[in-house]
Amino acid sequence: MATRNHHVCYVVPPYMLSAIADSSKNDDPIRESARHALTIHKSYCDKREKRFAALCAPRGSRAANVHQRQNIVPDHMLQHIADSEDVDDDTRACAKRDLEHIRSIHAKYQESQGLRAEQKAGVTTEQTSETTEKTYRAVYDAKNDSNEANLPGKVVRVEGQKATKDEAVNEAYDNAGLVLSFYADIFNWKSIDNKNMHVISSVHFGENYENAFWDPEIAQMVYGDGHDFLTNFTGCIDVIGHELTHAVTEHTSPLDYTGQSGALNEHVSDVFGIMIKQRVEDETADKADWLIGEYCLMPGVKGVALRSMKAPGTAYDDPRFGKDPQPANFKDYKITLEDNGGVHLYSGIPNKAFYNASVAFGGYSWEKAGKIWWETMQSGQIPSRCTFIQFADVTVDKAGDLFGDDAAAIVRKAWDDVGVARKS
Incomplete structure (x- = not known):
């Protein structure tokens, strides 16, 4: 864990950082680093919450214009x-x-x-968000600088260039391409915003920085190199899919980043991240492991991933950062002030529902369950402060619209089985 962390994001959830900070099994420098990371986490979390609140504000209002950003290639x-x-x-x-x-x-x-x-005379203006005809990728080297103000860093590889000698650069470039091709091929969605928005990534952020994140204000991916416990962020396609999907969510159904709507925001990123991983590995729903961040854990860590969608709460159990605390059923949902109302903690509940539906449908997860979740996010029926049951209801309706009453019954049962059920 780096001692100079400037940002903390959502690949590594805050409850894991808290456990690292509190564990007597860790050395003092590691514990202090985790405490510092948690302090920074609050400011970063607030930034994402403000971003989605602005997106959900009425068009033309002052709040809606607070975080406008350039959507075209610079x-x-x-x-x-x-x-x-x-x-x-x-x-x-x-x-x-x-x-x-x-x-x-x-x-x-x-x-x-x-x-x-x-x-x-030197006055800058907002750029318009016209659609370009091609999506451009660019990867920069942050040169272990932890000051976000200096991002993106030095350009290393841009769209159309051949591979470099830097493995992290090539992984960030190639895996961003796999995410983009998934959205284009499966859902006919062009890049992040459906307007061929550029995808910029910076690698080698900070000294031994054990995290990776999508920054909504500067609209780019940022990757650390990892250290004692966590690593290989550029090599984890599901992690990259998860983070880039946060940006896609901004352009479909922005969900307030707090409480149940925030947990749904995290859930949607896990859903599309896992589908991208399963497509790359050519796995059907029944054969896949349903693990998020499977390749991020260092050898020797007692665990298999950061999260399990199949069995929330079982991803890891290590004295150095505790036991996976995600509940798998809504009966264990409790109001909390931590982690923006438990946005990472409670995402496991809808995650399990998506797993249930995918396995029940059979075949590849994106063929039916994924299409239902995508149409749900495109429906215009998801309020910014959406609850689990509201989201579940829309997925059931979309399942019926797309595949008939039997499909709707499968999706309803998937939610019922995790405790997200209509009161009789």
């Missing part, structure tokens, strides 16, 4: 791709075309707003 990145000699011809041509398109859009926007003179 000029400097396109210029780098267009000028690079080792990018393939097709990608270089696309970058030049998109660069010209974006600059023309900016010119028209500035002219219509009377902003040209202001920009020449």
Whole structure:
């Protein structure tokens, strides 16, 4: 665990950090690092909560405009791709075309707003969010700097370039591509925002930083290298799928990052993260292990993953960071002020429901259960403060719409079996 951590995010949940900080089995520097990470966690959690609250605010309101961000590929990145000699011809041509398109859009926007003179005087303006025709990936090296203000770092590999000698760079690049191809191939969804939004990643963040996260304000992935307990974040496709899905959620049904809606936010990321992993490994629902972060734990740790969707509460049991505390049934749900109302703790309940439905349907998880959950997020029927039972009801309705009454009954039973049931 790094002593200079600047950010804590959701690959490693806060209850695990608390256990590390409290365990007498850990050395003092590790415990102190975990305490520091928990302090930072609060500010990061608040940032994500504000982000989703802004997205859920009425359009045109002041709150809705607080966290607007650029949704198009930045000029400097396109210029780098267009000028690079080792990018393939097709990608270089696309970058030049998109660069010209974006600059023309900016010119028209500035002219219509009377902003040209202001920009020449040094006044910056918001970029428009026009759709580009190609998704661009770029991976940067943070060079072990833990100051987020210095991100993304030094560019190492951009769309169309060949593999580098840095394994973490190549894994971040390739696995982001696998996530994007899953959304495109299975759900016809273009990148993160359905407008071919660029995907930027920074590797080697901090000294021995044992975490990875999607930052909603700077709109990019950030990866640490890991250390004593946790590692291989760029190599865990389900972790990357989980984090990038937080961004997809922003563009489908933003869920307030608190209480049950926050747990559903985390649940949706686990659902799509696990489906991406199962697609890469070509596993049907009944054959898959349903483990999130399976390859993040260092050898010697008594555990199999960060979370289990099949059996919440069984992923690990190690004296150095405690026992997996996730409940698998709503009867064990308790109101808490920790972790934004238990957003990581209670995501295991809907996770188990999705597992139940997937296995009951048979075949690949994305064929029926995944399609139902996707249509649920696209439905416009998910309120920002959605409860478990509200979410369950919409999934049952979508199951019926897509596959008939028998499918609806399967999904209802999946929720009933985890205690998320309509009162008789």
